[in-house]
Amino acid sequence: MANAYRALAAALAASLTLAPAAHAQKRYGPGASDTEIKFGQTMPYSGPASAYGTIGKAEAAYFRMINDQGGVNGRKLNLISLDDGYSPPRTVEQIRKLVEDEQVLFAFQTLGTPSNTAIQKYMNARKVPHLFVATGATKWGDPQHNPWTMGWQPTYQHESQIYAKYVLKNRPNAKIAVLYQNDDYGKDYLKGFKDGLGSQASKLIVAEASYEVTDPTVDSQIVALKASGAGVLFNITTPKFAAQAIRKVHDIGWRPLHFLNNVSSSVASVLQPAGLDKSVGLISVAYFKDPTDPAWKDDKAVQDYFAFMKKYYPEGNAADGLNAYGYAVAQTLVQALKQCGDDLTRENIMRQAASIKDLDVPMLLPGIRINTSPTDFYPIEQVQLMRFDGKTWVLFGDIVSR
Amino acid sequence: MARQARWWQWLGLLAALALLCALPFALSNYRTFQFTLALVYAIVLLGLNILTGYNGQISLGHGAFYAIGAYTAAILMDKFGVPYWATVPLAGAVCLVFGFLFGLPALRLHGHYLALATFALAVAMPQILKYKGIEEWTGGVQGIVILKPDPPAGVALNQDQWLYLLTLAVAVVMFVLAWNLIHSRVGRAWMALRDHPIAAEAMGINSALYKASAFGISALYTGVAGALGAIVVQFVAPDSFTGVLSINFLIGLVIGGLASISGAVWGALFIQFVPNIADHISKAAPWAIYGIFMIAFAYAMPTGVAGFLRLAWSRTARRTAGARAQA
Numbered sequence: 001m002a003n004a005y006r007a008l009a010a011a012l013a014a015s016l017t018l019a020p021a022a023h024a025q026k027r028y029g030p031g032a033s034d035t036e037i038k039f040g041q042t043m044p045y046s047g048p049a050s051a052y053g054t055i056g057k058a059e060a061a062y063f064r065m066i067n068d069q070g071g072v073n074g075r076k077l078n079l080i081s082l083d084d085g086y087s088p089p090r091t092v093e094q095i096r097k098l099v100e101d102e103q104v105l106f107a108f109q110t111l112g113t114p115s116n117t118a119i120q121k122y123m124n125a126r127k128v129p130h131l132f133v134a135t136g137a138t139k140w141g142d143p144q145h146n147p148w149t150m151g152w153q154p155t156y157q158h159e160s161q162i163y164a165k166y167v168l169k170n171r172p173n174a175k176i177a178v179l180y181q182n183d184d185y186g187k188d189y190l191k192g193f194k195d196g197l198g199s200q201a202s203k204l205i206v207a208e209a210s211y212e213v214t215d216p217t218v219d220s221q222i223v224a225l226k227a228s229g230a231g232v233l234f235n236i237t238t239p240k241f242a243a244q245a246i247r248k249v250h251d252i253g254w255r256p257l258h259f260l261n262n263v264s265s266s267v268a269s270v271l272q273p274a275g276l277d278k279s280v281g282l283i284s285v286a287y288f289k290d291p292t293d294p295a296w297k298d299d300k301a302v303q304d305y306f307a308f309m310k311k312y313y314p315e316g317n318a319a320d321g322l323n324a325y326g327y328a329v330a331q332t333l334v335q336a337l338k339q340c341g342d343d344l345t346r347e348n349i350m351r352q353a354a355s356i357k358d359l360d361v362p363m364l365l366p367g368i369r370i371n372t373s374p375t376d377f378y379p380i381e382q383v384q385l386m387r388f389d390g391k392t393w394v395l396f397g398d399i400v401s402r
Numbered sequence: 403m404a405r406q407a408r409w410w411q412w413l414g415l416l417a418a419l420a421l422l423c424a425l426p427f428a429l430s431n432y433r434t435f436q437f438t439l440a441l442v443y444a445i446v447l448l449g450l451n452i453l454t455g456y457n458g459q460i461s462l463g464h465g466a467f468y469a470i471g472a473y474t475a476a477i478l479m480d481k482f483g484v485p486y487w488a489t490v491p492l493a494g495a496v497c498l499v500f501g502f503l504f505g506l507p508a509l510r511l512h513g514h515y516l517a518l519a520t521f522a523l524a525v526a527m528p529q530i531l532k533y534k535g536i537e538e539w540t541g542g543v544q545g546i547v548i549l550k551p552d553p554p555a556g557v558a559l560n561q562d563q564w565l566y567l568l569t570l571a572v573a574v575v576m577f578v579l580a581w582n583l584i585h586s587r588v589g590r591a592w593m594a595l596r597d598h599p600i601a602a603e604a605m606g607i608n609s610a611l612y613k614a615s616a617f618g619i620s621a622l623y624t625g626v627a628g629a630l631g632a633i634v635v636q637f638v639a640p641d642s643f644t645g646v647l648s649i650n651f652l653i654g655l656v657i658g659g660l661a662s663i664s665g666a667v668w669g670a671l672f673i674q675f676v677p678n679i680a681d682h683i684s685k686a687a688p689w690a691i692y693g694i695f696m697i698a699f700a701y702a703m704p705t706g707v708a709g710f711l712r713l714a715w716s717r718t719a720r721r722t723a724g725a726r727a728q729a
Binding site for chain 1: 430431432435528532534542543544545547549550635636637639641642
């Protein structure tokens with residue numbers, strides 16, 4: 001009898017030693033191996049949104065730094081970044097190339113709302129992780145219908161609802177004009193704004209003007225909006241058009257309460273070309289530290305960022321918020337990949353991306369944490385309002401959650 | 403001698419067809435996808451050849467008919483749930499009507515003016531497709547995403563292989579129809595109108611009807627190809643159909659060989675694969691490399707690839723006949 005118990009104990013002990021070994025087994029999807037993790041992205045390095053191209057370069061530089069430090073769990077990060085010119089048909093073509101020809105493990109930070117809309121069905125049908133897309137459209141946080149797609153930044157609707165609440169509180173009888181890009185990105189912001197205004201939306205919004213991303217300028221739309229007599233302007237434009245709009249608003253002598261969408265809040269890419277003196281008084285939101293803000297001069301995260309830019313991306317403009325953005329997302333990805341350990345299958349990557357708890361990415365504003373879960377595909381859901389004072393963005397108010 | 407040539411021709415054709423059928427099983431899915439697109443372009447170039455090669459009417463606007471065909475298929479599939487295979491003939495029919503209607507006022511224009519008018523259509527197309535009034539149907543800037551069709555139940559092929567073979571079947575049918583058309587009374591009328599329009603009219607050929615129908619048939623071919631293209635790429639958006647597409651078709655037509663049915667295949671292979679090769683050679687200036695390729699082809703083969711092959715064939719035939727005569 002005792003022998004039987006001893007045998008059982010030995011068997012149990014043996015199985016316990018085997019179990020962790022089975023757990024530590026390496027599992028790889030396409031593009032992953034003992035030495036590298038290959039993933040891809042499409043970025044607008046050319047075309048009307050080429051100001052965003054620096055994000056891809058900053059991210060590539062960050063991964064070079066990680067590789068120099070030994071990689072993630074001993075594996076080198078291999079980012080294949082292709083140009084799609086912000087044109088959805090080209091995005092489709094390049095993503096097919098990345099997934100079927102280059103056999104990447106996942107797509108990371110593909111940029112552009114229309115571009116990502118074009119590939120969302122394909123990525124989900126093929127079960128390829130469509131991670132941390134570089135757009136804030138609300139539809140990326142839908143794990144029920146698109147379990148392979150996840151955004152990263154706060155959603156556009158959340159942001160514009162904050163602007164709406166600000167108007168209702170500070171200028172309750174204002175006449176509002178809206179300029180928006182005529183695609184999913186612009187319409188997402190507009191919807192959030194109208195939802196935030198609630199029943200007052202149709203009364204307060206006196207003029208709406210849209211433009212196509214292929215248009216050369218938005219000057220005529222700005223003139224038309226001023227003619228409506230509005231005292232508040234909500235500017236939903238990508239960097240090139242934002243710079244034009246800000247400059248035109250100032251040049252025609254219009255001084256509205258001017259809300260600028262966060263995607264064009266970069267001092268280097270938008271406000272400097274528009275004219276810093278013409279940008280005074282702009283209101284936007286932030287969720288990461290603006291490198292030009294003197295308040296962060298002695299902040300360790302910002303100092304690390306400047307050191308990184310100097311060494312790994314010296315031709316980039318360290319003062320450009322877009323580079324800080326790329327730096328922060330890249331940090332998030334590295335964290336998610338570290339969590340994967342040796343199980344680098346597409347399913348596990350998605351699983352780990354959907355189980356990030358209270359991640360403190362140093363570049364984010366203090367108090368803002370990244371949280372995801374199988375039912376919450378919105379990693380960042382907190383922002384803070386900021387106003388431009390002619391030199392830099394100055395934060396005000398409290399951190400607002402969704 | 404002529405009898406033997408025909409026998410060789412049939413053998414060569416069957417061998418080529420067998421090779422094309424075997425292609426998707428030997429290549430990766432991505433390459434199969436690229437070859438499917440090449441077949442789609444071959445159908446377009448066939449249509450363009452009917453209009454420009456055989457009937458002498460220059461068109462720089464076939465990208466517009468391609469777009470109409472693609473959007474017809476996409477809207478039918480997305481909004482009305484029409485099965486994908488039914489959208490192909492429907493798209494062809496829609497483009498036949500559009501092509502014929504465009505061909506009627508185009509009768510007044512010749513040469514450069516016709517080229518300009520057709521180019522205007524091509525350039526206007528993206529803006530028309532983005533027009534807010536029809537945005538509900540066309541999806542505006544965002545375009546329409548189509549689900550990739552599955553092979554019918556019981557067929558052991560993957561989606562890319564099935565689409566390739568389907569496109570190949572349609573292409574073969576279109577090529578046979580074109581061959582019959584060109585070698586019939588209609589084709590001869592078209593060629594007569596191209597070479598000597600006044601003499602042709604004097605002989606009783608209804609110039610208006612034949613020229614407009616050439617436009618219509620050409621647009622039908624392009625529409626069928628557009629529908630197939632939309633299904634294969636699974637996405638249509640206004641920016642897929644810019645003026646550059648029409649220029650590309652013209653390039654394929656000339657490089658492949660005007661007034662030649664086989665030229666459509668060579669031209670299609672050129673416009674599908676040479677940009678990719680150029681991209682591999684130089685990431686910085688791929689279009690410059692593409693231009694160099696075009697110049698090289700135009701210089702070495704002024705009558706197109708088909709013309710060059712015909713010349714080479716007849717030269718070797720003469721040489722062997724001469725050798726045989728001497729022996």
